Amino acid sequence: MAEYKVIGQNLPRVDAQDKVTGRAKYSLDIKLPRMLSGRILGSMFPHAKILKIDASRAKRLAGVKAVITADDIPDVRWGFILKDRTILAHEKVRYIGEPIAAVAAIDEETADEALELIQIECQELPAIFHPEEAMAVGATLIHEELHSYTAMGEIIRKNNVCSHTVIQQGDIETGFSGSDEVFEDCFTTQMVHQCYLEPHVAVCDVNHSGNLTIWTSTQSPFFVRSELAETLLMPISKIKVIPLNVGGGFGGKFGILLEPICALLAKKSNRPVKIVMTRKEEFTTANPRHPTIMKLRTGVKKDGTLVARAATLIYDTGAFAGMGPIVSCNGAKFITGPYRIPHIMINSYCVYTNKTPANLCRGAGSPQATFASESQMDIIATKLGIDPLELRLKNGVEEGDMSSTGQVLHGVGFKGTLRLASQKAPWVPHKPDIYQGKGIGCLQYETGTLGSSCCIRLNEDGTFALIIGTIEIGQGSTTILRQIAAEGLGVPVEAVNTAIGDTDIAPYDMGTGADRVTFSMGNAVLVAVRDMKAQLFQIGAMLLEANPDDIELQDGKIIVRGAPERGIPLSDLAMACHMLKGGPILAKGSYLAEEPPFNTQSIKGGFFPSTPAPTFATQIADLKIDPETGQVELLKITAAHDVGFAINPMAVEGQIEGGVVMGGGYALSEEIIFDQGKIINPKLADYKLPTALDAPQIEALIVQERSLTGPFGAKGVGEPGAAPTAPAIANAIYSAVGVRVKDLPITAEKLYWALKHNVSVQPSAISGQQNKAIGDRQKNLAPDL
Numbered sequence: 193m194a195e196y197k198v199i200g201q202n203l204p205r206v207d208a209q210d211k212v213t214g215r216a217k218y219s220l221d222i223k224l225p226r227m228l229s230g231r232i233l234g235s236m237f238p239h240a241k242i243l244k245i246d247a248s249r250a251k252r253l254a255g256v257k258a259v260i261t262a263d264d265i266p267d268v269r270w271g272f273i274l275k276d277r278t279i280l281a282h283e284k285v286r287y288i289g290e291p292i293a294a295v296a297a298i299d300e301e302t303a304d305e306a307l308e309l310i311q312i313e314c315q316e317l318p319a320i321f322h323p324e325e326a327m328a329v330g331a332t333l334i335h336e337e338l339h340s341y342t343a344m345g346e347i348i349r350k351n352n353v354c355s356h357t358v359i360q361q362g363d364i365e366t367g368f369s370g371s372d373e374v375f376e377d378c379f380t381t382q383m384v385h386q387c388y389l390e391p392h393v394a395v396c397d398v399n400h401s402g403n404l405t406i407w408t409s410t411q412s413p414f415f416v417r418s419e420l421a422e423t424l425l426m427p428i429s430k431i432k433v434i435p436l437n438v439g440g441g442f443g444g445k446f447g448i449l450l451e452p453i454c455a456l457l458a459k460k461s462n463r464p465v466k467i468v469m470t471r472k473e474e475f476t477t478a479n480p481r482h483p484t485i486m487k488l489r490t491g492v493k494k495d496g497t498l499v500a501r502a503a504t505l506i507y508d509t510g511a512f513a514g515m516g517p518i519v520s521c522n523g524a525k526f527i528t529g530p531y532r533i534p535h536i537m538i539n540s541y542c543v544y545t546n547k548t549p550a551n552l553c554r555g556a557g558s559p560q561a562t563f564a565s566e567s568q569m570d571i572i573a574t575k576l577g578i579d580p581l582e583l584r585l586k587n588g589v590e591e592g593d594m595s596s597t598g599q600v601l602h603g604v605g606f607k608g609t610l611r612l613a614s615q616k617a618p619w620v621p622h623k624p625d626i627y628q629g630k631g632i633g634c635l636q637y638e639t640g641t642l643g644s645s646c647c648i649r650l651n652e653d654g655t656f657a658l659i660i661g662t663i664e665i666g667q668g669s670t671t672i673l674r675q676i677a678a679e680g681l682g683v684p685v686e687a688v689n690t691a692i693g694d695t696d697i698a699p700y701d702m703g704t705g706a707d708r709v710t711f712s713m714g715n716a717v718l719v720a721v722r723d724m725k726a727q728l729f730q731i732g733a734m735l736l737e738a739n740p741d742d743i744e745l746q747d748g749k750i751i752v753r754g755a756p757e758r759g760i761p762l763s764d765l766a767m768a769c770h771m772l773k774g775g776p777i778l779a780k781g782s783y784l785a786e787e788p789p790f791n792t793q794s795i796k797g798g799f800f801p802s803t804p805a806p807t808f809a810t811q812i813a814d815l816k817i818d819p820e821t822g823q824v825e826l827l828k829i830t831a832a833h834d835v836g837f838a839i840n841p842m843a844v845e846g847q848i849e850g851g852v853v854m855g856g857g858y859a860l861s862e863e864i865i866f867d868q869g870k871i872i873n874p875k876l877a878d879y880k881l882p883t884a885l886d887a888p889q890i891e892a893l894i895v896q897e898r899s900l901t902g903p904f905g906a907k908g909v910g911e912p913g914a915a916p917t918a919p920a921i922a923n924a925i926y927s928a929v930g931v932r933v934k935d936l937p938i939t940a941e942k943l944y945w946a947l948k949h950n951v952s953v954q955p956s957a958i959s960g961q962q963n964k965a966i967g968d969r970q971k972n973l974a975p976d977l
Contacts, residue, residue, distance in 0.1 A: 196679055196904070197679065198679040198684070198685050199675050200837070200839070202840065203671060203685060204671075204842075205668050205670070205671045205843070206671050206690065207671075211437070216437045217437060218409065218437050218438070218439055219390075219407045219409045219436050220390065220409075222395045222436075222466065224395070227464040227465065228257055228297060228298060228457070228461055229298070229299050229300045229467075230294060230303065230453065230465045230466060231294065231295055231297075231303035231304055232450075232453060232473070233312075234290060234291055234477065235281060235287065235289060235290040235292055235314075236288065237285055237314055238288050238319040238321070238868065239284070239318065239319035239320075239334070240314035240315060241283065241284045242281060242282075242285065242292070242312065242313075244312075245262075245263075245292065245310065245311070246310070246311040246312075247261060247293060250295060250306040250307070253297075253302065253306050253309060256296070256302060256303070257298070258296040258460040258461035258465075259295045259310075260294050260453070260456050260457060261292065262278065262281060262283075269341065270423045271341075271512065272447060272514065273343065273345075273513055273514075273517045274338075274341050274344075276338070276341050279291070279423055280294070285314070286335075286512070287510060287511035287869065288548075288869050288871075289473070290511065293307075293310050293312075294453045294456070295310075295457075296457040296458075296461045318332040319332075319868070319869055320334065320352070320546055321545055321868065321869050322508075322545065323506045323507075323541075323545055324506065326351075326352040326545050327351070327353060327506070327541065327543055333351060333352060334352055334546060338354065346796075346797065348796065348797035352544045352545075353541050354509065354516065354544055355517030355521070355541070355542035355797060356542075357520060357521040357524045357795070357796070357797045358538065358539055358796045358797060358798075359524045359536065359537075359596055359798065360537050360538070360794055360795075361533075361534065361535065361536045361596065361794055362500075366500075366535060367491055367500025367535025368491045368500050368535075371492055371493065371499045371500060372492065373492050373572075373576070374491045374492075375488075375489070375490045375491075375492070375571060376487070377487070377564075377568050377934065378485070378486065378487045378488075378954070379485075379487075379567060379934045380484065380934065380935045380936070380955040381483055381559075381563060381858075381935075381936045382483050382936050382937060383483040383508070383548070383550065383864040384858055384862045384863060384864060385444075385474065385481070385879070386442035386479070387862075388439055388440025390409055390439025390440060391409075391469040391470070391471065391474050392445065392449055392469040393407075393467070393469070394408045394449075394451045394453075394454040395407040395408070395466045396454040396457070396458040396465055397464040398458045398462065401430075403430045403431070404420070404424075404430060404432065404459075405432045405434065406420070406431070406433045407434050407436060408433065408435070408450070408451055409445055410433070410441075410445050410446075410451075411663055411665055411703050411704040412445075412702065413434075413661060413663065413695050414433070414661060414701060414702070415446070415447055415702065416433050416451055417432075417695045419447060423452045424452060424455060431695070432696045433694060434694040434695075435694065438664070438665040439666075441665040441666075441704070441705075442554045443479070443551065443556060443705055444478060444480075444552065446515070446703055447515075449477075449478060449479070450467045454467045471874070472874040475864060475874035477548060479550065479552065480550050481858075482509060482520070482553075483550070484505060484507050484523070485955070486503065486504070486506070486523075486527070486561065486564040487504045487505075488564055488565070488568050489502040490502075490533075490568060491535075496572070496576055496578045496582075496586050496587070497586065497587065498531055498533045498587045499534065499535060500534070500535035501528055501533050501537075502537045502538070503524075503536075503537075503538045503539070504539050504541075505527060505539070506541050507523060507540065507541065507550075507557065507560070508543055508545050509542045509543060509549065510544070510548050510549040510550050511544065511545070511546060511547065511548070512544075514549050514550065514552075515552045515556070516542040518556065518557070518799045519550075519557035521540060521797075522558055523560055524538045524540035524561075524596075524798065525597060525638075525798070525801075526562065526565075526635075527564065527596075528565065528596045529569065529634060530588055530606045530635065530808055531569075531584075531588060532587055532593055533596075538596070547869055548871065552705065554854060554910070555637070555912065555914050555915045558911070558915045559855070559858060559918060562633065562915040562919055563918045563919045565919075566633045566919030566923065567919050567922050567923065567932070567934065569584065570923040570926060571932065579621055580632050580923065581621075584632065585610055585611075588606050588610065588634075589601060589604055589636070590604055590606075595790070595806070596794075597791060597794050597795050597798075597801040597802060598790045598791025598794045599788050599789065600788075601806050602900050603805060603806065603836060603897050603907070604808065604897060605834030605836075605896070605897025606636065606834065608834060608897060609810040609833060609893075610810045610832075613811065613830050613832035613893060614810075617630065617812040617830040619632070619812060621927065628816040628928055629815060629817075629926070629929070630812055630813065630814050631919070631920045631927055632810065632811070632919075633810070633811045633812075633915075633916030633917060633918065633919035633921075633923065634811075635809040635912050635915045636806060637806070637807045637908070637912045638707070638800070638805070639804060639805035639806070639807060639907045639908040640705065640706025640708030640711070640712070640800075641712055641785040641804060642702040642708060642784070643782065643783070644700075644702065644715070644783050644784075645661075645782035646658060646660045646662075646699055646713065646716045646720050646781055646782075647720060648681075648723075648778070648779045648781075649776055650728070650762060650765070650769075652763060652766045653763050654763035654766065655687045655688070655689060656689070656724070657689055657690075657691055658674060658677045658688055658690045658691065659693055659697070660691070660692055660693070660698060660699070660701065660717075661692070661698030662692065663692065664704075667704070667709070667910050668846065669709045669710065669713070670692070671690075671840060672710055672840050673710075674688050674689075674690045676717050676718065676839060677690075677717050680718050680721035680722075680725075681725065681745065682745050706908075706911065707807070707907075707909065707911045708908065710839060710903065710907075710908065711785075711804070711805060711902050711906060711907065711908055712784075714839070714906060715785075715902070715903050716781045716782055717781060717903070718903055719781030719782060720781025721779070721781070722781075723779035723780060723781060724777070724779035725745065726740075727779060728743075728750055728762075728765065729743040729750070731777070732760060735760055735765070735768060736758055736759075742754075746759075749761050750762065750765055765777075785804040785901065787801075787802055787804075788803070788804055789802070790802040804899070804900075804902075805836060805900075805901065805907040807909070807912055808834040808895075808912075809831065809832065809833040809834065809916050810831075810916065811830065811831045811852065811916040813826065813828075813829055813917070813920035813921045814828040814830075814888075814924065815888075815921065815924045815925070815928065819929070819947055821940055821944060822942070822943035824860055824921070824925065824938065824943065826860075826888035826921070827888055827889065828888050829852045829856070829891070830891045830893065831849075831890065831891065831916075831917075832894075833848055833892070833894065833913070834896070834897050834907070835895070835896065835908075836897065836902050836905045837898050837902070837904045837905035837907075839903075839906055841894060844892075844909050845892040845894070848892040848913045849890045849892055850913060851913015852890050852892075852913055852917050853886075854913070854914040855913065855914035855915065855917025856882055856887070856888070857886075858918050858936065858937065859918035859938060860882075860921065860938055861880035861881070861939065862879060862880060862881060863879075863880075922938060925943065929947060931943065931951075931952050932952035932953070933952065934954055935953055935954070
């Protein structure tokens with residue numbers, strides 16, 4: 193007999209038909225009477241003092257209904273970690289594209305014409321485009337008032353470093369002195385965009401009482417509401433955020449972007465306003481992944497035992513901090529990989545530059561760190577003459593081992609992923625004198641927490657409504673939460689309907705991201721299930737004149753245990769409550785994970801130092817290379833992921849497959865390219881995003897080492913998929929041709945150059961116009977603060 197009836201089953205997504213048939217509605221589909229088109233004017237300078245803004249001609253243009261600049265709005269700074277930015281540029285601009293003014297007009301053409309009529313007089317300031325230059329002594333300050341900014345937690349900041357995380361275990365000097373070999377390597381990664389299908393969209397309407405209603409493409413409607421209240425100096429009660437379907441997010445839609453500008457235009461024009469970002473604006477202003485510089489020094493014994501690791505990580509966060517301090521902290525936590533290293537000293541810096549602000553992107557800092565750590569693992573294996581698989585098995589964490597911050601790890605399935613992936617791939621190390629190779633990439637990540645809450649209501653027909661504020665962004669959470677509720681209630685999945693409510697209706701949830709939905713909201717659903725069953729049993733016992741402990745739910749009825757003839761259909765019970773008890777029967781549940789213990793002395797200036805459910809993965813890449821062109825053809829990625837328990841295996845496999853494709857683009861082709869702070873490829877035609885034709889065969893494998901606290905043992909699965917792919921590919925390239933590439937992306941041009949010169953690619957040893965900017969930005973690491 194199966195352990196479960198609903199969870200663990202491959203159920204189709206409840207939103208699938210609506211999305212593939214076009215019935216699903218998105219914020220872009222919202223059309224309101226008298227609605228205006230909003231457009232935003234961005235800075236033409238990477239760093240400049242604003243001397244004068246003249247919008248008089250734009251205001252006089254026929255069809256223009258509102259124009260706003262910083263003079264028209266509250267001088268309030270906002271930001272999740274550091275409150276370092278304003279809605280529109282105030283006094284100076286810090287990157288090309290930073291919003292300076294906005295207009296609302298009867299159509300987009302009129303709005304664009306109005307933007308051209310706004311005259312901006314600026315005094316250019318010295319700009320910094322490379323994080324190591326920003327960290328240098330005497331560098332121009334991008335934020336002169338950094339120390340006055342309100343911050344979350346005890347953040348370490350200085351000059352152009354907006355956040356500095358230190359993680360230390362053991363004694364690093366003792367570790368290196370006790371090592372037989374010490375390896376030093378520098379790795380660099382590029383800025384990439386999430387490239388979701390749906391751009392940022394916001395629609396705002398203001399009623400006669402001044403209440404705002406916002407339709408927006410967001411991962412976090414409650415976060416949007418609170419940030420709007422803060423930036424617009426309004427009470428939360430006067431703001432309603434209505435989430436619709438979201439066409440992808442990958443971290444890029446967490447928090448506000450267009451919403452406050454849209455709201456201000458709506459308030460000033462007294463008409464509804466819609467703002468839709470162009471793809472160019474998406475690339476220029478909308479939260480891409482951080483580029484990094486990572487220097488690793490690792491000490492090992494001759495037998496391959498890892499002894500010590502020192503690392504300096506620099507995350508280029510652009511003009512504003514955003515979630516950068518969390519991202520750079522994640523890099524510090526995961527630069528040690530899923531390995532036992534007794535002596536570590538990690539310094540991770542989040543650094544301002546005059547470039548597009550970076551933010552969250554799938555994996556939040558771990559893809560960069562994983563590329564560096566896993567690449568160096570293969571460098572070590574090659575030098576010591578050890579099979580890369582055996583090196584990882586030898587040093588891999590097990591149950592009861594400690595994380596980099598001193599947390600005791602439970603539910604550790606790392607070696608299970610190694611063994612399963614190597615068996616299925618299969619793993620056969622190739623010699624570097626052929627043009628086909630295999631490579632391994634491994635990962636340790638975390639399951640996010642923060643608060644979630646939900647309600648379950650018994651409907652009059654005996655079905656249940658699960659009311660949540662968690663946003664479905666394509667990961668299948670609506671289906672999975674429905675399965676959890678049905679399993680807990682003991683009813684068929686068809687008896688549970690999931691409703692995503694607006695912020696006036698739905699219970700609070702922090703948002704969709706950080707692999708927290710199944711874990712956090714799933715646990716909240718189980719709390720609500722227990723509440724619902726307790727109420728049903730109490731009411732049923734009263735109506736059936738029985739003890740509540742003798743009541744159970746079976747086949748859509750409340751019955752007396754052992755006497756099924758004594759029962760009441762749930763539909764009758766619901767109506768009885770309306771008539772007798774004032775109904776409806778409404779249960780609620782909330783969940784906030786306790787922070788597992790960790791070594792409080794091990795980390796300074798960090799965030800979320802421990803996780804209730806660590807996750808692990810191993811990916812093996814199989815590829816071949818055309819030596820005449822440097823072109824890499826991915827043949828297969830074997831991806832084994834420890835997910836705790838697969839609530840819906842088909843959905844889990846989909847998450848793994850999507851992550852692998854995203855990781856392949858990160859490894860081989862994607863890059864936002866800058867020239868003096870200006871993006872020179874701000875459109876998909878020049879960005880080289882992988883398509884279905886580029887996707888290799890993907891074998892998604894599920895390892896289930898259950899979490900102690902996840903719902904039915906489940907952990908997160910969405911974030912880790914993209915991280916191990918790049919190092920697996922880089923290691924496979926070395927296996928194939930003996931060339932070590934330490935700079936992403938590994939383009940055909942870059943690899944051809946390396947093959948032609950018979951050298952490995954160091955971060956600064958790159959030719960070509962595209963890669964000149966990379967070499968320029970990746971000089972020597974700046975000294976520690």
